[in-house]
Amino acid sequence: MSTQTHDLDPVELEILRNQLESVAEEMGQVLIRGAYSPNITERRDCSTALFDADGRMVAQAEHIPVHLGAMPEAVDAVLDHDPEPGDVYVLNDPFAGGTHLPDITLVSPIAPDTTESDADASEDTDPILGYAVSRAHHADVGGMAPGSMPAGARDIQQEGLRIPPTKLVADGAVDEEVESLLLANVRNPDERRADLRAQIAANERAEVRIADLLADHGDSLLAAFEAVVDYSRERVEAELRDLPDGTYRASDVMEGDGVTDEDIPIEVTVTVDGATVDVDFSGTAEQVAGNVNAPLTVAKSAVYFVIRCITNPEIPPNHGCYEPVSVSAPEGSLLNPDPPAAVVGGNVETSQRVTDVVFAALAAAAPERVPAGGQGTMNNVVVGDADFAYYETVGGGAGANPDSDGLSGVQVGMTNTLNTPVEALEAAYPLRVERYALREDSDGAGRHRGGDGLVRSIRVETDATVSLLTERRRHPPRGIAGGDDGRVGINRIDGEHVRSKVTREVDAGTTVTVETPGGGGHGDPAASEASRETPTGDGAES
Numbered sequence: 001m002s003t004q005t006h007d008l009d010p011v012e013l014e015i016l017r018n019q020l021e022s023v024a025e026e027m028g029q030v031l032i033r034g035a036y037s038p039n040i041t042e043r044r045d046c047s048t049a050l051f052d053a054d055g056r057m058v059a060q061a062e063h064i065p066v067h068l069g070a071m072p073e074a075v076d077a078v079l080d081h082d083p084e085p086g087d088v089y090v091l092n093d094p095f096a097g098g099t100h101l102p103d104i105t106l107v108s109p110i111a112p113d114t115t116e117s118d119a120d121a122s123e124d125t126d127p128i129l130g131y132a133v134s135r136a137h138h139a140d141v142g143g144m145a146p147g148s149m150p151a152g153a154r155d156i157q158q159e160g161l162r163i164p165p166t167k168l169v170a171d172g173a174v175d176e177e178v179e180s181l182l183l184a185n186v187r188n189p190d191e192r193r194a195d196l197r198a199q200i201a202a203n204e205r206a207e208v209r210i211a212d213l214l215a216d217h218g219d220s221l222l223a224a225f226e227a228v229v230d231y232s233r234e235r236v237e238a239e240l241r242d243l244p245d246g247t248y249r250a251s252d253v254m255e256g257d258g259v260t261d262e263d264i265p266i267e268v269t270v271t272v273d274g275a276t277v278d279v280d281f282s283g284t285a286e287q288v289a290g291n292v293n294a295p296l297t298v299a300k301s302a303v304y305f306v307i308r309c310i311t312n313p314e315i316p317p318n319h320g321c322y323e324p325v326s327v328s329a330p331e332g333s334l335l336n337p338d339p340p341a342a343v344v345g346g347n348v349e350t351s352q353r354v355t356d357v358v359f360a361a362l363a364a365a366a367p368e369r370v371p372a373g374g375q376g377t378m379n380n381v382v383v384g385d386a387d388f389a390y391y392e393t394v395g396g397g398a399g400a401n402p403d404s405d406g407l408s409g410v411q412v413g414m415t416n417t418l419n420t421p422v423e424a425l426e427a428a429y430p431l432r433v434e435r436y437a438l439r440e441d442s443d444g445a446g447r448h449r450g451g452d453g454l455v456r457s458i459r460v461e462t463d464a465t466v467s468l469l470t471e472r473r474r475h476p477p478r479g480i481a482g483g484d485d486g487r488v489g490i491n492r493i494d495g496e497h498v499r500s501k502v503t504r505e506v507d508a509g510t511t512v513t514v515e516t517p518g519g520g521g522h523g524d525p526a527a528s529e530a531s532r533e534t535p536t537g538d539g540a541e542s
Contacts, residue, residue, distance in 0.1 A: 008220060008227050016217065016224035017231075017316055020059035023209040024048050027202040028061040031134055034198030036191050039139045039391050042424050043417045046136035048202055050110075050210075051075050052225040053128050056319035059228070066099060066351050066414040067135045069301025072319065073097040075131055077165045078107040085111035085127055088169035088200055090182070092141065093162050094295040095339045100347035101160040102148050102391075104196070105135040106168070108203035112211030129214070129222065132206035134199040139389040140187040146384025146465050147391050151258040151501040153291045153342040161185040169200065187389060232320030237275035239311040240324055243365045247271050250360035251283075252353055254334075255474050257290025258345060258501040263475075264288060264334060266353055270361040279303045279358065281329035287337035290501070291469075294346030294354070299335040300327045302354035302414055310362060310369045345469045345501065348378045348393070351414040352471065356478075363480060372399030372450055372520030373477035374412030377489065379516050380469040383431065383460055390429045392420055397443055397451035397486050397519030399477060406451035406519035408438055430461040439487075439515050444476075446483030446521020447528045453489065453516035460510045465503065466493065472517040473500040483521030490515040 008016070027048035032041055039045050047063035055075040060068050074097035078089045088108045092098045098105060111127040141148045143160035153159050161182065168178055179196070183189035213221050248270045253263040267283035287293045304322050308315075315321060329335035334350065337343065356376050363370040375396030383390045393415055398406035411417055422433045435457040443450040460466070468491050477486035491498045492513040493506065506512075 008223055012220065013224060013227050013231065016221060017228050019213055020050060020224065020228065021316070023206055024050050024059045024061040026209060027132065027134060027206050028063060030205045031136065031198050031202035034201050035136070036194035037139045038420050038424050038428050040136050040195060040198070042420045043392070045417050046134065047071070048134045050206060051131040051133060053126060053130055055079050055131065056229055058130070058225045058318050060317050064416050065305040066298060066301045066347060067103065069304040070099050070297040071105070071133050071135060073297040074105045075107055075133060081165050083107070083109045085109050086169070086171040087167055088203060089165050090168040091163050091165045093164045094156070094343045096164050097297070099295065099298055100344045101141050101143070101156070101162060102137050102344070103135055103347070104138050104141070104163070105133065106199045106203055108132045108207070110207045110210050112207060112214055129210065130225065132203040134202045136195060136199055137391070138192055138195055139391050140192070140384065142185045142187070145467055145503055146187060147382030147389040147467060149344050149380060149382045149467050149469055151291070151467050151469055151503040153344065154259065154289050155340040155342055157340060159291065159342055159344045187384070187386060228316055229318055229320040232316050232318050233323045235315045236307070236311055236321050237324050240272065240275050240277060243272045245272050245274065246365065248361040248365055250357050252357040252360065253475060254292050254350060254353055255471055255500050257288040257292045259290040261499065264292065266334065266357050268357050268361050270358065272365055276324045276326070277307065279325065279327045281333065281335050284329060285334045287332055287334055287341050291342035291345040292334070292350050293337035293341040293343045294335050294350040295343055296327070296329055296336040298347050298351050299329055299354050302351045303327045303358055305414060306355055306358040306362065310366045348380050349469055349471050352376050352378060355413040360478070367481070368402050370480070371401045372406065372444065372446070372480040372483050372522045373486065374399040374406070374519050375453060375472060375486070375489070375517040376413065376477050377471035377517065378415050379489065379514055381512065381514055382467040383458070383464050383512070385462065385464045388429055390425070390431060393417055394454055394456050394514050394516050395419065396453040396489070396516035397477070399480070399519040400446050400448035400450045400483060400522035402522060403448070405449045406443065408451035409454045410451065432459045432461060433457070434459050434511060439518065442487040442518030444479045444484040444486040444518060444521035445525040445528070446479055447523025447525065448521065449528070450477070450486045450519025450521050453487070453518045455513065455515050457511055457513040460506055460508065460512065462508050464506055466506050466512055467503040468498065468501065468514070470500045470514070477517050477520045479520035480522050482524040484525060486518035486520045489517040
């Protein structure tokens with residue numbers, strides 16, 4: 001561990017690292033407890049993190065990978081506006097640091113009151129020590145369909161209200177005119193207001209806790225900001241040096257864009273060179289008419305997630321983990337679209353495919369760490385009308401690992417949410433859950449089997465709009481090292497098979513069923529059968 005330049009011994013650094021991460025975790029708890037919508041309070045579709053004064057992430061809560069990997073771009077976008085102590089900036093623009101429109105981000109300067117030491121401070125000293133950031137998926141941000149995830153959107157304006165970095169709070173007071181403008185363009189504005197205020201409270205908690213740490217540790221705290229980043233970078237670089245240098249390639253497809261069902265290719269070339277990794281998506285399709293375009297920030301998030309998976313999970317997650325990794329995609333492509341491209345499906349579905357294809361490319365470089373294909377989709381289900389918006393991502397099968405079976409009925413890849421408990425769902429919405437069970441035999445066989453998917457059937461008890469954004473309905477999750485593929489998923493509305501991406505008006509009494517994909521198997525299935533055989537004959541133990 002290189003800490004000499006920071007004047008911190010390893011024990012002190014470890015203590016401060018854990019305290020910084022606890023601040024990020026506490027931010028998340030404040031947000032979850034203070035929010036109103038079940039999407040945040042139950043599913044925990046939110047993320048929180050701390051950044052230093054230069055906009056580098058120094059600590060994060062273990063929340064949603066696609067949120068966290070893209071957060072630095074949001075902070076950079078806010079820094080361009082010269083935020084001041086007491087400000088809170090709001091944004092969701094995917095072309096200015098956001099991911100997709102339902103993910104609203106708040107960025108707040110951290111400037112604890114240091115009145116007692118002001119006399120000794122230089123007039124040039126920047127009072128901002130860092131930034132508190134919270135990102136939450138809001139159940140509706142306007143647009144052409146309740147839930148703001150229409151399957152057939154052709155431009156970002158159809159997906160909802162687009163917010164560039166905008167000052168929501170100035171000198172500690174909410175700008176009511178800005179808030180009114182935001183709330184006038186969404187469904188269920190009272191719920192949106194409550195969720196935004198919960199995010200503000202989470203960011204405020206960070207400043208209180210950083211002030212406490214500053215009082216306890218003084219300048220050592222600021223030294224720790226730098227030291228934890230350096231420490232993570234050095235450890236990731238050491239892990240990358242253990243990978244064989246080389247160029248690794250893979251390809252996969254998206255199953256249509258919501259406008260057409262034609263496959264959309266994604267190609268990647270991963271170059272490992274000593275302590276660096278370059279990930280290039282040249283050869284990927286041009287941006288499409290539908291909503292599976294993914295901003296480059298989303299593609300970066302997926303790549304960073306894979307690198308985290310194939311390196312030691314004990315390495316503290318922060319900016320240092322990303323520094324040895326470069327990511328590029330051609331401008332105007334599926335993974336680096338030009339505005340006003342529709343992108344809501346890119347964040348939730350294309351991010352999953354990017355994860356799959358980068359894992360596939362690195363399978364030869366790190367075979368002991370790369371799993372078989374997981375379900376490869378978030379199985380987005382949105383039901384709503386003018387008065388409510390229910391949003392859920394449904395778990396499925398995880399891919400098997402070299403040394404264990406895949407888990408069943410879990411989120412994989414770029415999401416890390418819980419489910420909405422049946423009791424909470426039925427209490428909050430005019431919906432009834434008719435079936436919620438594991439989807440038996442949806443796993444891929446192998447020396448280690450993949451996990452099973454889920455079956456979730458929901459009866460809609462009022463006229464409503466249903467949107468489904470899903471994948472792996474034609475192309476199954478891949479097995480690896482001789483393992484079998486998992487089963488593809490199925491979507492049904494009142495028993496009728498429907499496309500992987502669809503928005504439809506439905507009558508009261510309609511049942512929506514999603515059967516999610518199973519995970520791929522790992523290794524030769526025959527090896528699994530052989531290992532289960534019981535010895536027989538003379539000398540066999542009973």
